[in-house]
Amino acid sequence: MEENLARCARCSVPAGERLCQTEDGRAPDFCPTRNSGPIIEASLVEMKKDPSVMVFARQASIQEAEGYANKGLGYARLKPIKPRIQETIEFAQRMNYSRLGLVFCIGLRREAKVVERLLTVAGFDVVSAMCKLGRTDKKVIGIDNDQQICPGGFEAMCNPVAQAFVLNDAKTEFNILLGLCVGHDSLFLKYAEAMCTVLAAKDRLLGHNPLAAIYTLDSYYRSLK
Numbered sequence: 001m002e003e004n005l006a007r008c009a010r011c012s013v014p015a016g017e018r019l020c021q022t023e024d025g026r027a028p029d030f031c032p033t034r035n036s037g038p039i040i041e042a043s044l045v046e047m048k049k050d051p052s053v054m055v056f057a058r059q060a061s062i063q064e065a066e067g068y069a070n071k072g073l074g075y076a077r078l079k080p081i082k083p084r085i086q087e088t089i090e091f092a093q094r095m096n097y098s099r100l101g102l103v104f105c106i107g108l109r110r111e112a113k114v115v116e117r118l119l120t121v122a123g124f125d126v127v128s129a130m131c132k133l134g135r136t137d138k139k140v141i142g143i144d145n146d147q148q149i150c151p152g153g154f155e156a157m158c159n160p161v162a163q164a165f166v167l168n169d170a171k172t173e174f175n176i177l178l179g180l181c182v183g184h185d186s187l188f189l190k191y192a193e194a195m196c197t198v199l200a201a202k203d204r205l206l207g208h209n210p211l212a213a214i215y216t217l218d219s220y221y222r223s224l225k
């Protein structure tokens, strides 16, 4: 029903008092905890169908909780203690993965070298694939010369489907995305067979910190509003 569409981002109930967090919690009319019982139940049925999904969900939840110090001292005292790269490594270890996939953008090739090294030192066999692999002409996907980054000559397209196929062929157990472009990441996620996580989201302007524009929306990025 259109009027019941979930709008959690618009929820004004304070954290800790929300129906999705506590049985006596409050909720707006558009609350999916209140309105989408059968869907929530279906999600649990779906997860329980596949034991590997249950293991994945359980380990992800343990990893989440172990990202904090001061547990037991209350919400206000919780303190984050691990950067995402550490969490990624720890999670892959928890899952007993041995072969990881790393997909990256040519613009982050230096970062990819460092990440690959960290993962290798941690004991993983890392299969990596860069966006331009295959050197396929952008013309293949209907890009005109004047639509290229550098008009005037050959330009290789990013091929996230090929990135996914290369990792699928290597039977990677868990894939890490490092700086794929908007849309290219979507295609990779569509075609990758293994579970995936994003280490960094591409933001050319903001040093791969897209939230910088959100944090400064009332000042330097006000023109976006």
Ligand code: SF4
Binding pocket: 007, 008, 009, 011, 012, 013, 018, 019, 020, 021, 026, 027, 028, 030, 031, 032, 033, 034
């Ligand atoms: S599930 Fe309900 S209570 Fe929780 S954030 Fe969404 S609208 Fe708010």
